[in-house]
Amino acid sequence: MLRLAGLAIALGIWELAGRRLGDALLAPPSVVVRQFVPQLFDGSVLPVLAGSLREMSIGFVLAYALGVPAGVLMARSKTVDALFGPWLSMGIVTSIAALVPLFILMFGTGFSFRVAIVFFATVWFVALTVFQGARGIEPRWLEVGRAFGAGPLQSFSKIMLPALYPSLLVGARIGLIHAIRAMVVAETFVVVGYGALIHNSGLSVSTAPLLGLLLLLMLIGIGVTWALRRVSSLIAPWYEDRRSL
Template structure:
């Protein structure tokens, strides 16, 4: 972003929003919006507490487990959709439906099927993340040149060898992009799951603070959550840029 010919850092917009937040908070516009300075002070107080660390451990476990399962399921199925017309026609309508559907409405059904506990939170996280991973893996495979596949067949490559040496690596930029977006959706999934299923982890803290109108505490936890989501997204964005050269192998 340029202002009066000067190139500003990418974080400049965040600084502007932070200043605006502080001004509105100091004006006492709403009890729901405390000053940013009060939120940051409360964040420093909350992070070392046992309640926060326990909630972070529970949330991280559900988030990582659900996201890893989503990647392990979504990448192979997405590649299979990209290379097989039959599989693509069978799965694509369902993938599009679940990607656009309000998945929060399925949580009560999951509670009936899997009970009230961390297992349902993990499945909720998986459902939020897996569909976009599948679509991106599919898109990456569909951009692969057929000549690469024909060459592999002419050299006697087995389907597993073709999957491992051609499809996966050639579609890697899209796969990483899908995982990056899936991570952001998984953050939403794990919090919704914890709020609706069993009030554990960060979901329990959100419920506690909002019920008692402890808004600096509430916003402090929310900022921590945003930080981790931003951190994961940036890590995968860097990884995505580093593997872009694999896309050249598809043509």
């Protein structure tokens, strides 16, 4: 109830402010819905979005496939941690927007550029999240397994992997949020795909289409978060994700 009340208050404020300021500055939600919903189904938005998300997922999958083993190795071996550590902290702080002009010179503005940006924006966060999760695996659990005669393969699949599930999912969630951000950064800069839609709608008289596009991105972000939380509560019900974002 309270959550709905909060959303209702926010929407109410937006509606009132929008009516005061006018569509050119801040279109109220009623106008955004009326204008954007028809646009959504006339084929000018959804196919573009699907194309952008496809490229984004390629970059994300590559980053995930590399980031997860890197994070696990760093957590299990002090040496790997010391070797990867400096590059990881450098990668985490590096601004993705600043990389865009560089990557354009290296890769052009096509498919490989956009995949590279998403990959580079995501891989560090996946590795860091999985690293933090895998570090929490207690040596005691592995010792108990060994005491009960588990081999290395069994102790990996029966002890380490289940203990990793939650951080694998949190890593996917945080990674996807960064991947979507990077997709928008890359596409808005070179004006292509969904980023081009955002860029062009900024030039129109009314802010309604722009706000509609932002709301759609927001729904995707929330949907991804929600879905991964559901998966997490199904396969790792003992783990409670306490991070609010």
